[in-house]
Amino acid sequence: MRLSTKGRYGVKAMFDLALHSSGEPVPLKLIAERQGLSEAYLEQLMAGLRRAGLVNSVRGAQGGYMLAHSPDNITIGEIIRSLEGSMAPVDCVTEGEVSECEKAEYCVTRIVWRKIRDSINQVVDSITLQDMINDYSSIHKGQ
Amino acid sequence: MRLSTKGRYGVKAMFDLALHSSGEPVPLKLIAERQGLSEAYLEQLMAGLRRAGLVNSVRGAQGGYMLAHSPDNITIGEIIRSLEGSMAPVDCVTEGEVSECEKAEYCVTRIVWRKIRDSINQVVDSITLQDMINDYSSIHKGQ
């Protein structure tokens, strides 16, 4: 049940963007440096986030990335799902897909997988980038 | 965030054991046949479950496996963790391990990973094999 680097780096990058956004686009180079990530690899992740409508990009010199919505309107769930796909622990409970397993209707383990999926979705969809900023502020207050 | 076949097959095998236990040990061959799984592969998983104290084995002819506790005293969480390790989405929040990341103390994303981990643990530890048997009974009642 590990998250891959896509989800992990994606959340870090989006948090970095949220923390350092000032109306100006933020170049990937800065995000990569601050978060200690490979710029070329991050580029691929940003493509996914852009396709999902979570960031906007500005090309050319002085370009970069900006959040497409305010930090309190972007959830961790949206970020992770756009990079990793469904949070379903097993394919047969992927949202929006019809299970190809003919036992699906009366499958007992499937009930379990669905509960796990729903629980994960519930947490990740309840955490916004703003929540992370608030956590950051309370950790660093007074410094 | 996919579960590997270890966790999936492990839960299926344990459910099968719970459903078909009558005091007599159940040979792996039967479980594998009923669940449509490879017997040789299941063997490896049973070794893990035995080490975790979730099943007992009886060697020799007429041998097999038995649940080590009653179905209402075995949770899905115990099964999955014994086969897959921690449910932590990221290594730095694996229970009982000290994170080697020197930023761990003031890491904001870590707070997120911990929430996901706790939420997953909470669901899987709340579901017992007895719950699955009950689900099974209500699906098949009247047949």
Added chain:
DNA sequence: AATAAAACCAAGTAGTTTACTTGGTTTTAA
């Protein structure tokens, strides 16, 4: 107009992990 900074894009790739299989040995009821 030239330069450089940046996003965008496609393909390659080493290493790891997964999901098994194979080929045994040991134990024990019948």
Added chain:
DNA sequence: TTAAAACCAAGTAAACTACTTGGTTTTATT
């Protein structure tokens, strides 16, 4: 004595991960 079963260790093909490489296109700045 036989056969059924658990137990054990090692091998392996395929898939996946986490990148890198080598470009192109766009655009603000000089």
